[in-house]
Amino acid sequence: MSHVSDVNPLLDVRDLVVRHGTRTVVDHVSFDISPGETLGLIGPSGCGKSSTAMAVLQLRRPDSGEVWFDGQELTAMDERRLRPLRQTMQPVFQDPYGSLSPRHRIRDAIAEPLHVQGSWDRTTGPARVAELLERVGLDPTHGDRRPHELSGGQCQRAGIARALACEPKLLILDEPVSALDPSLRAGILNLLAELQERLGLGYLFICHDRALVRHFCDRVAEMRDGRLSSS
Numbered sequence: 001m002s003h004v005s006d007v008n009p010l011l012d013v014r015d016l017v018v019r020h021g022t023r024t025v026v027d028h029v030s031f032d033i034s035p036g037e038t039l040g041l042i043g044p045s046g047c048g049k050s051s052t053a054m055a056v057l058q059l060r061r062p063d064s065g066e067v068w069f070d071g072q073e074l075t076a077m078d079e080r081r082l083r084p085l086r087q088t089m090q091p092v093f094q095d096p097y098g099s100l101s102p103r104h105r106i107r108d109a110i111a112e113p114l115h116v117q118g119s120w121d122r123t124t125g126p127a128r129v130a131e132l133l134e135r136v137g138l139d140p141t142h143g144d145r146r147p148h149e150l151s152g153g154q155c156q157r158a159g160i161a162r163a164l165a166c167e168p169k170l171l172i173l174d175e176p177v178s179a180l181d182p183s184l185r186a187g188i189l190n191l192l193a194e195l196q197e198r199l200g201l202g203y204l205f206i207c208h209d210r211a212l213v214r215h216f217c218d219r220v221a222e223m224r225d226g227r228l229s230s231s
């Protein structure tokens, strides 16, 4: 959080519009995020925060507007060109168990993006997975377990390790600690702060807890009925 860069924004969202049927749920929203910066997105339930996140990730194509990520405009790109950019813009969702397959061991879940990217190497891959586990505060034995054999906090750490395997530049954190026991939240927030410091990641931090957002974020954008105001 302390290393906010003055270089070009990592993410530059311009006039984003998302409609569901005839309802405009994201209404000409614009914001930017620099490398190493955390932008908080706050607002009441149903105001359009997750729809904004999905449209930034191009998991839901916006109806209009532009999403510039790392110097490239995403909304006009086909899936094939989007694929490598998507790797470097990773979501972390609220439900830690929902984001990992219940059938797979944690080490396989973390290794999967390396296989998908074609960067899995049989000799160095296991060490890379071990390093990612360690980086998020898990030990090698956690890698042998399945999601339901971990606590919610450990599982969210595993989800973050999986996101890091893609060597992201931006994390879209959609209520990443809301489902966790309050006693576990600080640990995850400290981990996110430490990773940002070390790796220069940009964060879009979606949260409905005003005090938490003010504490954790460099800037806060407030959403209401699909529209944004900044502070």
Ligand SMILES: Nc1ncnc2c1ncn2[C@@H]1O[C@H](COP(=O)(O)OP(=O)(O)OP(=O)(O)O)[C@@H](O)[C@H]1O
Pocket: 020, 025, 043, 044, 045, 046, 047, 048, 049, 050, 051, 052, 208
């Ligand atoms: N697939 C969909 N089809 C129709 N309406 C949708 C769809 N997804 C979201 N909406 C509606 O769009 C509006 C914005 O929803 P969104 O999930 O983006 O809000 P949110 O601010 O993230 O809410 P929460 O904090 O409860 O997650 C809501 O009124 C929601 O009902």
